[in-house]
Amino acid sequence: MDLKTDLKTYLGEKKALVEAFIIGYFEEPIAPGILHESMKYSLLAGGKRIRPVLCLTAYETCGGNGQDIMPQAAAIELIHTYSLIHDDLPAMDDDDLRRGKPTNHVIYGEAMAILAGDGLLTEAFRMFSNNDKVAPAMLLQAINELSAAAGLFGMVAGQAMDIISEGKAHDKKTLEFIHRNKTAALLKASVRLGGILYNADKAKMDSLTGYGEAIGLAFQIVDDILDVTGTTEELGKPQGSDENKNKMTYPAMYGVERSKAMAKEQIDRALQSVELFGPKALWFKEIANYLLKRSN
Amino acid sequence: MDLKTDLKTYLGEKKALVEAFIIGYFEEPIAPGILHESMKYSLLAGGKRIRPVLCLTAYETCGGNGQDIMPQAAAIELIHTYSLIHDDLPAMDDDDLRRGKPTNHVIYGEAMAILAGDGLLTEAFRMFSNNDKVAPAMLLQAINELSAAAGLFGMVAGQAMDIISEGKAHDKKTLEFIHRNKTAALLKASVRLGGILYNADKAKMDSLTGYGEAIGLAFQIVDDILDVTGTTEELGKPQGSDENKNKMTYPAMYGVERSKAMAKEQIDRALQSVELFGPKALWFKEIANYLLKRSN
Numbered sequence: 001m002d003l004k005t006d007l008k009t010y011l012g013e014k015k016a017l018v019e020a021f022i023i024g025y026f027e028e029p030i031a032p033g034i035l036h037e038s039m040k041y042s043l044l045a046g047g048k049r050i051r052p053v054l055c056l057t058a059y060e061t062c063g064g065n066g067q068d069i070m071p072q073a074a075a076i077e078l079i080h081t082y083s084l085i086h087d088d089l090p091a092m093d094d095d096d097l098r099r100g101k102p103t104n105h106v107i108y109g110e111a112m113a114i115l116a117g118d119g120l121l122t123e124a125f126r127m128f129s130n131n132d133k134v135a136p137a138m139l140l141q142a143i144n145e146l147s148a149a150a151g152l153f154g155m156v157a158g159q160a161m162d163i164i165s166e167g168k169a170h171d172k173k174t175l176e177f178i179h180r181n182k183t184a185a186l187l188k189a190s191v192r193l194g195g196i197l198y199n200a201d202k203a204k205m206d207s208l209t210g211y212g213e214a215i216g217l218a219f220q221i222v223d224d225i226l227d228v229t230g231t232t233e234e235l236g237k238p239q240g241s242d243e244n245k246n247k248m249t250y251p252a253m254y255g256v257e258r259s260k261a262m263a264k265e266q267i268d269r270a271l272q273s274v275e276l277f278g279p280k281a282l283w284f285k286e287i288a289n290y291l292l293k294r295s296n
Numbered sequence: 297m298d299l300k301t302d303l304k305t306y307l308g309e310k311k312a313l314v315e316a317f318i319i320g321y322f323e324e325p326i327a328p329g330i331l332h333e334s335m336k337y338s339l340l341a342g343g344k345r346i347r348p349v350l351c352l353t354a355y356e357t358c359g360g361n362g363q364d365i366m367p368q369a370a371a372i373e374l375i376h377t378y379s380l381i382h383d384d385l386p387a388m389d390d391d392d393l394r395r396g397k398p399t400n401h402v403i404y405g406e407a408m409a410i411l412a413g414d415g416l417l418t419e420a421f422r423m424f425s426n427n428d429k430v431a432p433a434m435l436l437q438a439i440n441e442l443s444a445a446a447g448l449f450g451m452v453a454g455q456a457m458d459i460i461s462e463g464k465a466h467d468k469k470t471l472e473f474i475h476r477n478k479t480a481a482l483l484k485a486s487v488r489l490g491g492i493l494y495n496a497d498k499a500k501m502d503s504l505t506g507y508g509e510a511i512g513l514a515f516q517i518v519d520d521i522l523d524v525t526g527t528t529e530e531l532g533k534p535q536g537s538d539e540n541k542n543k544m545t546y547p548a549m550y551g552v553e554r555s556k557a558m559a560k561e562q563i564d565r566a567l568q569s570v571e572l573f574g575p576k577a578l579w580f581k582e583i584a585n586y587l588l589k590r591s592n
Binding site: 030031032034035086089091092109110111112114115117118119121122123125126129130135136137139140141143144147148150151152156157159160161163164177 | 387408415456
């Protein structure tokens, strides 16, 4: 870990490693070709790769070399990508644009988009289950955690609550449920997985858990704020789309200023949580500050 | 294994054990309640539970007690159920009826049906990853095999090919690809998983592989034939629906009589494959014969 590198370079390098791994992994043709294309289209449509980067950072902050868990970090990105494809479907959020590009079903049709999502989710577990450098028991524990956070005790539950809450009277409990599950759970898991795969001790795991939870919540609050204050160009999708869908968001519930303060509170909590790692916590801290200040 | 029991009792007992496990597993409320309900609706809509039964039978034929791998056997049924929910969606096969009941999206809407499928698929891997009675390395290998067979090297690939081949000129290569992947891959894996979880030796695994592959192919040929010759009441869905959708099927390609002979050939191959197990192969043989003669 070269402490002289700045965050932009650090994130860029990690992102490049993750993308190179994904590109290599999906190089072999898969039949039918259109399914393969459809998965690659969304996998390679850009994005910050923040979940794998968090996983790699956690593993390295604990003392490991990120290269050793690249399949596991990349698998989280497959799950994130599947969730975007399914969320964008006409029956769900009905979004035509994502990161400035047409969404998967706009290009490949609804059936192929559903299957591309199903394929990515299933393949993520295959990718995750293979790694000679990690003890089988740790891999299993990680799969258990990942499937909870991506499914019924996280993302899928959050998205379901989001869908059924559209247009309903906003209440704080539901808003928190949605955000805690839909976005924060997988971000938190991304951080914790790095620790689990390293077989980190309880003190380190507690530190990672606090950090992951706090940045997960901050991430979604910032997302909500950007939907109100960002430009369509910055966001790569129509500005104000949450409001148009009458989604429960932090700015709608608390106003923009209070929401900003709430995000800041979480980031402060995140910074506090990783004090245990001393100077090694540098990248965790830089990432937390970046997540607060990002514009897309 | 009581050799005096007849097959109907055997299948009924195993099915009851699998269903009791699934009911117990999903007893705890999951939020939102509608997601929970939607998953349970399809999970408990009936069905032969043939995949878990095959997995349990393989494990017991190798020498184990099926109770020890109940979570793993049941997890396969979660994956099968998710695939039915997604296959029935309007954007996919657009089926309103399954096992004589309205399909998931007809009751819960498309968004919730997509999420119920996503939730079941993800939870299946969580369920599968937990078992103190099986060595972690064997569980990992099984997860690897299951995710291949359920995803890009099996079911998802087969369903994708099925969707894009609708209405196209039928050819034997595509027909075989669809059947080998869409249905046979998960059936074959169900049998092999029992052996992997038992840590069976190579000779036993070869025997299970041959059996699983053969009954997998026979199963789909019989399904195709029943769609032509069965009644809507027996099938629990409209008779002739494959033909109406211009699906590639064995009867459409080879005619009913030749298809019946092909199914019989596979069943003979299956019976041959399990000779290695001697008298212990009884249930495998009975199941193979039953799969050939079933009427739904």
